[in-house]
Amino acid sequence: MLVDYFSPLPTDGAERQAERLSTYLVSKNVSSSVLTRRVGSLARFELRDGFTVHRIMQFGPGKIKSLSFTIFAIISLLRLRNSYDILHAHLAFSPAIAAAIVGKLLHKVTIVKFGNSDSFGDIQRSQKTLRGRFRLAVLRRWVNVCIALDSEMEKEMLVAGFSRDRVVRMNNGIDTSRFKPCSDKLSAKKVLGLGEKTFVLYVGRLTPQKALHLLLKALQDATASCKDLHLLLIGIGEEREALISLTKDYGIQHCVTFIDYVSDVQPYLDAGDIFVLPSLAEGISNSLLEAMSSGLACISTSVGGSSEVLGDGQFGMLVSPRNVEELTKALVYFGQSAGERIRFGVLARQRVLEKYDFQVVGQQYFDLYTSLLETK
Numbered sequence: 001m002l003v004d005y006f007s008p009l010p011t012d013g014a015e016r017q018a019e020r021l022s023t024y025l026v027s028k029n030v031s032s033s034v035l036t037r038r039v040g041s042l043a044r045f046e047l048r049d050g051f052t053v054h055r056i057m058q059f060g061p062g063k064i065k066s067l068s069f070t071i072f073a074i075i076s077l078l079r080l081r082n083s084y085d086i087l088h089a090h091l092a093f094s095p096a097i098a099a100a101i102v103g104k105l106l107h108k109v110t111i112v113k114f115g116n117s118d119s120f121g122d123i124q125r126s127q128k129t130l131r132g133r134f135r136l137a138v139l140r141r142w143v144n145v146c147i148a149l150d151s152e153m154e155k156e157m158l159v160a161g162f163s164r165d166r167v168v169r170m171n172n173g174i175d176t177s178r179f180k181p182c183s184d185k186l187s188a189k190k191v192l193g194l195g196e197k198t199f200v201l202y203v204g205r206l207t208p209q210k211a212l213h214l215l216l217k218a219l220q221d222a223t224a225s226c227k228d229l230h231l232l233l234i235g236i237g238e239e240r241e242a243l244i245s246l247t248k249d250y251g252i253q254h255c256v257t258f259i260d261y262v263s264d265v266q267p268y269l270d271a272g273d274i275f276v277l278p279s280l281a282e283g284i285s286n287s288l289l290e291a292m293s294s295g296l297a298c299i300s301t302s303v304g305g306s307s308e309v310l311g312d313g314q315f316g317m318l319v320s321p322r323n324v325e326e327l328t329k330a331l332v333y334f335g336q337s338a339g340e341r342i343r344f345g346v347l348a349r350q351r352v353l354e355k356y357d358f359q360v361v362g363q364q365y366f367d368l369y370t371s372l373l374e375t376k
Contacts (some may be wrong), residue, residue, distance in 0.1 A: 001018045001021065001022055001032065001033065001034045001035070001088050001089075001090065002034075002035050002036070002073065002087065002088070002089040002090065002095035002096070002098060002099050003015045003018045003034065003035075003036050003089075003090045003091075003095055004036065004037060004091065004093065004094065004095060005036060005037060005039070006018070006019070006034055006036040006037075006053060006055075007019060007263075008042075008263070009039060009042075010236060010261045012204075012205065012286075013115070013172065013283070013284075013285060013286035013287070014090040014091050014113070014115050015090065016286050017090065017113075017172050017173070017286065018034060018088075018090045019034070020173060020174075020175065020358055020362075021088075021173075021362060021365060022034055022049075022051040023049050023050070023051065024358055024359075024362035024365075024366075025051070025362070025365075025366070026049065026050035026051050027050075027362075028362075028366055030366070030369075031051075031083070031084075032050075032051040032052075033051060033052040033053070033054060033080075033083065033084065034051065034052070034053045034054065035054045035056060035073060035076060035077070035095070036053065036054070036055055036056070036095075037055065037056060037058055037069055038055035038056055038057050038058065039055075042055055043055065054076060054080075056069060056072045056073050056076055057069075057072050058072065063131075066093075066094045069094055069098075070094045070097055070098050073094070073095065073098035074098050074101055074102055077098060077099075077102040078102060078105070078106070081102075081106055081108075084108070085108065085109060085373060086108065086109045086110075086111065086369055086372070086373070087099040087102060087103050087108055087109070087110045087111070088110075088111040088112075088113070089110075089111070089112045089113070090113050090115075091112075091113070091114070091115045091122060092112050092114050092115075092122040092123075092126065092135065092136070092139060092146075093122070093135070096112045096135070096139060096143075097135055097138060097139075099111075099112065099143075100112070100138050100139055100142040100143050101138070101142070103142060103143070103144070104142045109144050109369075109372045109373060109376060110142065110143045110144050110145075111143070111144060111145045111146075111147065111368075111372075112139055112143050112145075112146050112147065113146075113147040113149075113170070114146060114147060114148060114149070114153055114157065114283075115149075115283050116153070116281050116282065116283045116304060117150065117152040117153040117155075117156050117281060117283070117304055118152065118280070118281035118303070118304070119280075119281065120209045120280065120281040121153065121156065121281060121283075123136070123153075123156040123157060123160050124156070127160070136160060136161075139162075140160075140161055140162055140163070143166065144166065144372060145166055145167075145168050145368070145372065146162055146166055146167050146168070147168055147169075147170045148167055148168070148169050148170075149169075149170065149171065149172065149283040149284045149304070149305050150169075150283060150284065150304050150305035150308060151169075151308070152304060153283065153304070153305075154167055154169060168368065170361070170364060170365070170368070171284060171355065171356055171361050171364070172283070172284040172285075172286060172289060172305075172356065172361065173289075173356055173357065173358035173360065173361030173362060174286070174289040174290060174293050174352055174356050174357065174358060175358050176293050176349075176352060176353055176357045176358075178266070179266065179269065179289075179290045179293035179294045180293065180294060180295070180349075181294055181295030181345065181349060182269070182270035182271075182294070182295070185270065185271060185273070188267065188270035188271040189271045191267065191271075192267060192268070192271050194230075194232075194271055195230075197228050197229070197230040198226075198228045198229050198230065198273045198274070198335050199230050199231075199232055199271060199272045199273050199274070200219070200229055200230065200231045200232070200272070200273070200274045200275075200276055200331065200335075201231075201232050201234065201268060201269070201272040201274065201275050201276070201291065201296070202215065202231065202232070202233050202234065202235070202275075202276055202277070202278075203234045203235060203265055203268070203275075203287040203290070203291070204234075204235050204277075204285075204287050205235050205236070205237040206233065206235050206236060206237030206238065206239045206240045206243060207237045207238060207239060208239065208280075209279060209280055209281055210237075210277075210278060210279050210280075211278045211279060211280050211301075211321070211322065212233065212239065212243055212278065213239075213242075213243065213246055214278055214322060214324050214327065215231070215276060215278045215327065216231075216243065216246050216247060216250055216252065216256070217250065217324050218278075218324050218327035218328040218331055219231050219250075219252055219255060219256070219331065220250040220251070220252050221324065221325075221328040222328050222331040222332050222335060223252065223255055225332055225336075226331065226332050226335035226336055228335065229255065229331060229335045230255050230256070230257065231255060231256045231257070232256075232257050232259060232268060232272070233256065233257070233258050233259065234259045234260075234261075234262060234265065234268060235259075235260075235261060236260055236261045240258065243258075244258060265287075265290065266294070269290060269291060269294040269296065270294070272291070272294075272296055273296065273297070273334070273338075273341055274296060274297050274298075274299065274331070274334045274335070274341065275287075275288070275291035275292075275296040275297070275298045275299070276298075276299045276300070276327075276330075276331070277298070277299070277300040277301065277306065278300075278301055278319075278321075278327060279300075279301055279303055279304075279306070279321070280301070280303060280321050280322070281303055281304055282300075282301075282303050282304035282305060282306050283304055283305050284304070284305035284306075284309060284356075285300075285305070285306060285309075288300060288306060288309060288310075289309070289352060289356050291348075292309070292315070292316070292348035292349060292351060292352045292356075293348075293349060293352045293353075293356075294349075295345040295346065295348065295349045296341075296345055296348065297316065297317075297334045297340065297341040297342075297344040297345050297348070298310065298315075298316035298317070298344070298348055299316065299317045299318075299319065299327070299330045299331070299334070300316060300317075300318060300319070301318070301319055301320065301321040302318040302319065302320060302321070303321050306318070309351070309356070310348075310351075311351060314347065314351075315344070315347045315348050315350075315351040316344055316347075316348055317330045317333070317334070317344070
């Protein structure tokens, strides 16, 4: 597995999927390793849950740092050539280039999983620069399989020239035995000192892609008729200070709590009542799957894989991106009806158990790996 960053650093969905997949493969008696950037004083080598983590040195600012990581990753992969059969890069950036080059040189099976579609996605972001277009050209020619998480991502890859027979649809997965409904939300709220309000959760990066300024406006409108709502924004990112300022402008600072990155979000999912994802673009959101698996009533914009995950509205409420009025109505709907929150929470949990449990997704990856090695 090749990823930009890895725990204990704050990570996004791609890195969490790499960790879950590595753990699953160990349970299938498959040797697995993760190659990632070395940051600060983190150990160069670590054994974790049965798989190994190799942290690669990097230096310099910006593009120099990415280039240095790519070069040292290639050197490490060449040195470790006898310890792996498959290279699986998560996201189509520096780790993917290292995997593609080494895969070509050593005739190894190479897989790249793309992360998002639209203007925030791997394809469109890469097409904006010469370096990115070169990267896409390398991936088109040298990678055995490119993984798309949703139909929009798949279409973008095909339009960008990726071969139909090399594009494979896969899902993200979740550990449903870890993320499960809480039987006593009142106690869970007391443990965190949150009181007895109706808690709306957002978990993720505080970035423009997530359109959190629109969520704050919707909350302002929703609290006019549903005064019990309280939003927990859990995560870090470049927009944090601007969002804090916006809560003051809207006069809702008493209705919003900002919580920095937490390594274990489960206590907040236990205490939460509603999960909301107002993004402008998504692949298959890990945070959405975790909330669904935990039995929360979920609201999401109809972008990327979210529409499919929520069954076009059967397993949660879908709203149009950038539509504050629809988002407000969804918050009020769930905020005013504990019965509907429970009903949709049960449906969401069932959906994840059937399609996104990692025992299901992990087996699909295992089968893909096996088929690629057999046809090599």
